[in-house]
Amino acid sequence: MLRSSAIRALLIRDLPNLSKQNTLILPKCYSVSASAATATADSDTSYQTVEYANAKPYDSIPGPPAYPIIGNAWRFIGGVDFLKICKEMQTNYGDVVRMRKMVAFGDMTFVFNTRDMEYMLRNEGQWPQRENLKSSMYYRHVVRKDIFGDTHGLLNGQDEKWGTFRTAVNPIMMQPRVTHQYIPQINEIADEFIGLVKNLKAKDPNGEMPANFIDQLNKWAFESITAIALDYRLGVLAEKPSERAEKAMNYILDIFRLSLKLDIMVTGHFHRKFNSPSWRQFIKCSDFFTNMTLDLIEEAKHRIENDPNYAKKSENEKSVFEKLVAKDKQVAMVMILDMMQAGIDTTSRISGATLYYLARYPNAQEKLRAELKRLLPKKDSPITKETLDEAKYLRACIKESLRLAPITFGTLRIMTKDIVLGGYQIPKGSIVTLPNLYLSKSVDTHFSNPSAYIPERWLRGVKTENVNAFVTLPFGFGARSCIGKRMASMEIEVVIAKMVRNFIMEWKHKEMGFKQDMLYGIADPLKIRLSDASD
Structure with a gap:
């Protein structure tokens, strides 16, 4: 203190x-x-x-010893148990721990005290900084500088350039009425996904989803975010997708896979330096999406210029894509690509984890189904804004899934000024990590029975927990919080509601494993067993 x-x-x-x-x-x-x-x-x-x-000097912050050359990076190689590492750090060294020589990241300070966490986040300045994806930065500002110029976007931007971009897109992305505008379209895409699930269910004698079911969730997430970002249906959920849709789906998954190798692994920079096959494939995939987005922007501009009714549209009637294109071509390009890069693997992982927990905890599933039967009298009843407003237990289920399986293990910041945390000097430029996953899932001082799935924790009037809001931050905090959190929440709410309203889900396997790669999430096949829910 x-x-x-x-x-x-x-x-x-x-x-x-x-x-x-x-x-x-x-x-x-x-x-x-x-x-x-x-x-x-x-x-x-x-x-x-x-x-x-x-304050005590930065160099005096305790932490595990670093080995020559490899430092402490070896602790995070292979099947790392992040929760175990955090427990050992806090137990052995206290609430402020310095992990020296993390190779790609340098030294990293972990903070386990919620008071210091809140203090840091409330004082991070106008332009908070975090690590960016160096491969994406290099592609945009070296390889394709002719297209992107100095527009950095939200995922990779820093300082005033990031702040200027965020200010430009905030009004377009963050208003609730913008999210509500897309509910009918996301509802339609979720119905297509339910049709795909029914076909998969029919192929297995036990109604069990295949080992690659997470790939089907990726397709749903991809179709959803491209409909929002591009005003365009790629059709990846179709029984026979087009060649462009197939290529888009495969390339976006390649980008996720390659980003782990290029941005997180110790040898990442060597791929760029020596033009490795992985780097060349990353360029190929990135070029595809850059060119596709440019083509769709030009089509939209042509459509807008030749549509006599467009001028009659109110600002509230215009789509996100139309507003971005009208603002600036480069802003539109970068924002659309950031949305696709950040809005697929994230929503599919959260949705997959929620389906798993509901299948494993049948009492919570039945309580949610009862709520949904009241709000959706028929299985194919359309989901509306009013439906989502009333679906309190649905939101509690998703929030509990985000507590147990957020998309990342914590919040990372690069200090923009000198600060004191836990009595220690933390100089400007230091990397500080707040291990939210560990605190919310493994420490019983914040949640009773923390490893259990209990959605009631989040219901107003029922909740008995007295939780510091900074323990669990699934969408970040402050100026650098996720700009697409409203859209992502709406997409997840709609697809989970459709799944629970249509199917009874069971889990017949060992407890699901979770792991951290580029993101945190389920590690085993999502082989949920389905049977038809009653009308």
Whole structure:
């Protein structure tokens, strides 16, 4: 816990330069007299760095020893048990642990205390920074600089360039009415997915989904996000997809697979340096999506220019794609590609985990089905905004799945200024990781029976947990939170509702394994057994 004198000193340091970028925001547990701080600051500015100067040095942060050359990276190679590693770190070294020499990332500091987590995130500045995907950056700003120029986007941008881009796209992506506009289309795509599932069910004598069922969820997620981002149905859920749809599906999966090798693995930069087959395939896949997006943007511009009714459309009637194209061609290009890169593997993993937990916990599944029968009298009843507003237990089920199986193990930030966490100096430029998955799934001080799937934790009026909101952050926090979280939540809610309304799901296998690669998620085949639900 930081002493009140230390907090006062840090507040004093920031008072002379108060702005949206560097204003210090304190958690509710801290209380500082503003008048006293102002008086001290006015009389003596020598106290501006007292709190940081008096903190323990960065080099004194405890942590596991690093071996020559490989450092601590070996701990995260192969079938790594991230939860076990975090438990060992916290048990052996405390609430602030420095993992030295992580090779691709350098040194990394893990913070396990929720007070320090909240303090860090509330004071990360106007333009929070995180690690970007270097392969994507290199492709856009070296290989295809002729197209992308200096437009960095949301996934890879930093500093003011990132802030300018986020400001431009926020009004288009973050308003609830924009999400509601797509419910009918996402409903239609989910119906197509249910048809695909029925065909798969009919092929197995026990009604069990095939070992590659997660690939079918990837198809659903891909069709959904391209319908939103491009105003275009690729048709990957069709019984016989077109050649372009097949190629698009295969190439997007290649990009996910190759990004792990190029951006996360220790040898990633060698692929670019020596133009390896993996790097050449990454370029080929990226070129395909860049060119496809350019073609669709040109088609949309032509359609808009030649549509006499377009001018009559209100701003609320225009699609995300139309608004992006109207704003700026490069902004549209980068935002669309970011949406496709970030909106497929993520939503399919979350949906897959939710289906698994509902199959494994039949009581929760039946409670959800009862809610959905009330809201959807028939199996094929259309899902509307009103349906989703009323589906409280559905949202609780998904939120509980996100607690147990978020798409990443935590929140990573690059410090934009010097800060003190747990009594230690954390210099500007340091990488800090908040291990949310470990805290929400394995530590019983935050959730009772944390490994169990209990959606009731999230129901208002029923919830008994007193949880710090910073323990579980599935869509991030603050300025750098996921811009597509409303869209993603809506897509997941619709497809889970359709699945539970149509099928009784059972899990007849050993407990599902989970792993971290590029993202966190299920590691074993999603072989859910299905039978028809009653009308």
